[in-house]
Amino acid sequence: MAWTTPKTWASGDVLSSSDMNLHIRDNTRWLAHSSTGGAPMARLYLSDDSDIATATNTTIGSTGTWAEKFDIGGLHDSTSQRLTAPAGGGGVYLFGAQVYWEWASTGYRQIDLYDGTVRQSLDRVNGGPAIQQTVTLARLSSGGYMVARAAQASGGNLEMKGGNSPILTTFWGVWVGV
Amino acid sequence: MTWYTPKTWTSGDLLTATDMNRNNRSNLYHLSAQKPRCHLLSQVPTAVETEAWTEVLFTGASVDTGGMFDAAADNTMIAIKEAGVFMVGGQAWWQNAGATPANTSRSVKVQRNRTNPIARDHQPRLQTAGVQQRQVVRPMLWPLSVNDAITLEVWQNSGTTLNIRPFDFTDYGPNLWVLWVGEEI
Numbered sequence: 001m002a003w004t005t006p007k008t009w010a011s012g013d014v015l016s017s018s019d020m021n022l023h024i025r026d027n028t029r030w031l032a033h034s035s036t037g038g039a040p041m042a043r044l045y046l047s048d049d050s051d052i053a054t055a056t057n058t059t060i061g062s063t064g065t066w067a068e069k070f071d072i073g074g075l076h077d078s079t080s081q082r083l084t085a086p087a088g089g090g091g092v093y094l095f096g097a098q099v100y101w102e103w104a105s106t107g108y109r110q111i112d113l114y115d116g117t118v119r120q121s122l123d124r125v126n127g128g129p130a131i132q133q134t135v136t137l138a139r140l141s142s143g144g145y146m147v148a149r150a151a152q153a154s155g156g157n158l159e160m161k162g163g164n165s166p167i168l169t170t171f172w173g174v175w176v177g178v
Numbered sequence: 179m180t181w182y183t184p185k186t187w188t189s190g191d192l193l194t195a196t197d198m199n200r201n202n203r204s205n206l207y208h209l210s211a212q213k214p215r216c217h218l219l220s221q222v223p224t225a226v227e228t229e230a231w232t233e234v235l236f237t238g239a240s241v242d243t244g245g246m247f248d249a250a251a252d253n254t255m256i257a258i259k260e261a262g263v264f265m266v267g268g269q270a271w272w273q274n275a276g277a278t279p280a281n282t283s284r285s286v287k288v289q290r291n292r293t294n295p296i297a298r299d300h301q302p303r304l305q306t307a308g309v310q311q312r313q314v315v316r317p318m319l320w321p322l323s324v325n326d327a328i329t330l331e332v333w334q335n336s337g338t339t340l341n342i343r344p345f346d347f348t349d350y351g352p353n354l355w356v357l358w359v360g361e362e363i
Binding site: 015016017020021024025026028029031032033034035038041043070072094096098103130131133134135165166167170172174 | 184188201206208209263287295298302359361363
């Protein structure tokens with residue numbers, strides 16, 4: 001299902017059940033992110049603790065696996081570990097990512113949101129933050145995607161904490177407009 | 179205004195005023211002017227003892243649909259009136275810790291029903307001696323239920339009591355907010 005441009009009514013138009021379903025029911029479902037026919041919205045969590053090598057920018061989910069807290073409209077592509085705008089689901093999205101790091105005192109920690117061409121947002125801190133978050137708005141065409149990436153320079157492997165808790169490592173996206 | 183599961187129409191259905199009020203008027207209101215949302219501010223300090231999670235006190239709401247904040251009943255919480263997936267966030271502004279040890283930790287989290295954290299920020303080295311620090315819990319998506327209590331809790335280990343600074347109309351203060359973004363899952 002997809003968003004339908006609202007009909008402009010003219011005098012003499014006959015109001016049909018198809019009109020009501022397309023312009024009232026379906027567009028309302030879309031705007032409410034209904035589990036049936038709703039606009040895409042997903043929240044993922046890293047299923048298990050996962051190491052990232054030092055000084056290596058890494059797509060989260062390529063090490064460790066994203067699991068779904070929920071996925072409305074098929075936004076999560078579990079093969080590519082991306083949030084991908086489905087057919088008919090192009091538009092403006094709000095994305096966010098968070099990494100809960102194993103403690104280490106040295107080097108930088110970095111997370112970003114990346115659409116395959118442009119780094120859309122970045123948080124980079126020196127000195128071992130425990131939790132890092134970043135949020136951005138981005139326009140995606142159908143098939144366009146966003147990934148969450150992480151990097152660190154502690155000098156060795158460093159763990160991202162996983163599990164079904166909202167305060168651990170997470171990645172989410174929600175359609176917010178045409 | 180109440181959210182109604184959108185009706186599926188069949189050929190021959192009579193279009194009634196009730197249908198239009200529920201499926202068009204009420205749902206459009208719910209998705210726009212009356213979308214459940216609440217944003218709390220505070221004009222009083224909250225004292226935070228060292229190594230003790232503490233709920234931030236709020237004095238008012240800049241945005242509140244449906245009476246989600248009732249300071250007389252409980253000035254620490256947003257009460258969810260309608261189930262759904264919400265975006266939640268918050269912020270705290272720490273008092274200058276003065277001569278207390280630098281590099282001590284500060285933490286802030288949004289709690290559901292006072293036991294389950296929805297979002298959290300923890301900075302082991304946030305505090306530099308002599309500097310006030312703001313801490314933001316960035317937006318998170320999470321499903322909430324009717325009567326859920328949403329609170330903002332803070333923690334620090336400076337070794338002494340620190341205040342969360344109030345909003346003073348010239349700079350930022352603590353805030354806590356929720357925004358309905360979708361139907362109950």
